[in-house]
Amino acid sequence: MQRRGRIAYPYTVWMVIFIVVPLFLILFYSFTEGDIHNIKDLRFSLNGYKKVLEPIYLKVIGDSFLLAGISTLICLIIGYPVAMIIANTDAKYRNLLLTLFIVPIWMNFLLRTYAWMSLLSPNGFLNRVLMWLGLPKLEIMPGKGAVLLGMVYNFLPFMILPIYTVLSKIDKSVIEAAHDLGGNNVVTFMRIILPLSVPGIVSGITMVFLPAVSTFVISGLLGGGKAPLIGDLIEQQFLSSRNWHFGSALSIILMIMILISMAIMSRIDKSEPEEERRKI
Amino acid sequence: MKKYVLLFAVLTLIVVSIVPLDGCGSGVTINVFNWGEYMDESLIDEFEKQTGIRVNYKTYATNEELLAKLEAGGSSYDVIFPSDYAISEMIKRDMLLELDFNNIPNYKYIDERFKNKGYDPENKYSVPYFWGTIGILYNTDMVDDPVDSWDILWNPKYKGQILMKKDVRDALGAALKKLGYSMNSTNDKELEEAKALLLEQKPLVNGYYGDEIRDLIANGDAALGLTYSGDAMDLYWEGFENIAYGIPKEGTNLWYDCMAIPSSSKHKKEAEMFINFMLDPDVAFRNSEAMGYSSPNKEVIRRMQEEYPEVFDLPAYWPDEEILKKSEVYVDLGDYKAKYNEILTQVLVN
Numbered sequence: 001m002q003r004r005g006r007i008a009y010p011y012t013v014w015m016v017i018f019i020v021v022p023l024f025l026i027l028f029y030s031f032t033e034g035d036i037h038n039i040k041d042l043r044f045s046l047n048g049y050k051k052v053l054e055p056i057y058l059k060v061i062g063d064s065f066l067l068a069g070i071s072t073l074i075c076l077i078i079g080y081p082v083a084m085i086i087a088n089t090d091a092k093y094r095n096l097l098l099t100l101f102i103v104p105i106w107m108n109f110l111l112r113t114y115a116w117m118s119l120l121s122p123n124g125f126l127n128r129v130l131m132w133l134g135l136p137k138l139e140i141m142p143g144k145g146a147v148l149l150g151m152v153y154n155f156l157p158f159m160i161l162p163i164y165t166v167l168s169k170i171d172k173s174v175i176e177a178a179h180d181l182g183g184n185n186v187v188t189f190m191r192i193i194l195p196l197s198v199p200g201i202v203s204g205i206t207m208v209f210l211p212a213v214s215t216f217v218i219s220g221l222l223g224g225g226k227a228p229l230i231g232d233l234i235e236q237q238f239l240s241s242r243n244w245h246f247g248s249a250l251s252i253i254l255m256i257m258i259l260i261s262m263a264i265m266s267r268i269d270k271s272e273p274e275e276e277r278r279k280i
Numbered sequence: 281m282k283k284y285v286l287l288f289a290v291l292t293l294i295v296v297s298i299v300p301l302d303g304c305g306s307g308v309t310i311n312v313f314n315w316g317e318y319m320d321e322s323l324i325d326e327f328e329k330q331t332g333i334r335v336n337y338k339t340y341a342t343n344e345e346l347l348a349k350l351e352a353g354g355s356s357y358d359v360i361f362p363s364d365y366a367i368s369e370m371i372k373r374d375m376l377l378e379l380d381f382n383n384i385p386n387y388k389y390i391d392e393r394f395k396n397k398g399y400d401p402e403n404k405y406s407v408p409y410f411w412g413t414i415g416i417l418y419n420t421d422m423v424d425d426p427v428d429s430w431d432i433l434w435n436p437k438y439k440g441q442i443l444m445k446k447d448v449r450d451a452l453g454a455a456l457k458k459l460g461y462s463m464n465s466t467n468d469k470e471l472e473e474a475k476a477l478l479l480e481q482k483p484l485v486n487g488y489y490g491d492e493i494r495d496l497i498a499n500g501d502a503a504l505g506l507t508y509s510g511d512a513m514d515l516y517w518e519g520f521e522n523i524a525y526g527i528p529k530e531g532t533n534l535w536y537d538c539m540a541i542p543s544s545s546k547h548k549k550e551a552e553m554f555i556n557f558m559l560d561p562d563v564a565f566r567n568s569e570a571m572g573y574s575s576p577n578k579e580v581i582r583r584m585q586e587e588y589p590e591v592f593d594l595p596a597y598w599p600d601e602e603i604l605k606k607s608e609v610y611v612d613l614g615d616y617k618a619k620y621n622e623i624l625t626q627v628l629v630n
Contacts (some may be wrong), residue, residue: 037351123501226482226485233629
């Protein structure tokens, strides 16, 4: 135990410098106002938070959570069956299938989003194909539809992988036992497979929801900047408006809301299997 | 065993990416921080070969981003390319070093018209690099009205075909100029009117973008877009015949991007050598030719007139004197900037 603790020292130092200190800086800036370069000029203020509570910014926060929630749900609906298919594939092809889903992540995220832009734009590849086929044009970019598509595309692998991992670890004899006891496929899935895969679903949801709720590239490029998300707003405060106090307050609020949703998720993760066990 | 090989590979990768490349060779490395797609990067290799100074080249997208990165500290830049109003703000806040023009003999090639401008009255801190205007880039197949007024960006006929620049000064500037006010207005009432105008325009706007506007217009994704003259020149040199650029008759923003040395620079002399190199007539000509932007360099203007006389008929390269008279250079707004930022944020969020 002692030795393991020592191995963790470099990480502890790393964490303090790059995670803890910046977090405190954000917290500090969020509760102050004044010239950010002159510590003497900074004074305590809640103006950053007051501004967050203005209706137009609350709407941005609401929109961000709604859009992230929808894209997480879509990822789950698409991702779960895919994970099941991969887990049930013959071991020979399983790795190939997995690789196919992971390959897009090897490419830079920004590049992939730009690629979607030229696919979906009014005169882009997709519309040219549709026009050539004599079909009506698809007008989704820029707009929320395109943002949603970009989110689902970019974050889907993060839903598939954890669910696949859990599913592939389920003991096949448990499923066989269920069948032997007269359970058909639906019953087996609902009462055995689904409850056992809850940990995978929970970490999948977390891993998709977190980047989706804080993204700013996807909404800026595919959404045309017309309906900014909280990530866009934070980016703007730091890079163009240079209002660090408001930006920090927004970041803190975002962090708190993410923490709350994670707490809810981990409660589900813990409670569900117990309930199931009791039922059985 | 496989595990160790992988671990070793990962560690090597980390080490290679962390250790700076200037470990080999004794020369100085200068950090050049420029706008994206704003320099013929083959010239950098040439500078490195000529002087033995290594150049670490990085880019940014807006003046605000440049200022934000400089303010954040931590990194030391040696040559930066701020625009007029950013220069005056930086001078005010002691963020620039005075240049030693003995080290920049090529400064003599700069046309007198571009010296001692309002943002740097005694021309102590900056050397002009490129200049141009803001105007409306449009697709002649999709727009049949004359593009000569800001009004066209508010014309309902082009609903969903208009791209606006996601830049505080440019977006608000267009609205202010349409209303007949100064682009540097610090009058609350005028700005409220500009905000109302931008909100009124929002349903017509296809999207708010930065550098993407050029490609979206070129691709026919939208008909009109607010952008820099350089984007129009880019497309002109690339041979896009259906793309044109119009400067509104109400006047527009006239901008000067300059080279300057931030006060955090540790290699001032080498930075001045770099600036001098960029002013060399031959280098400046090739740079201007590659980037398409108008140069303030006398020799470049002369050679352009010889080799490409046709570009002097294009408003994107050589705007009319009449329009220039009505145009304004942005000035630093000081604390009033916050108001501008607030308005753009509210327009985007609403």
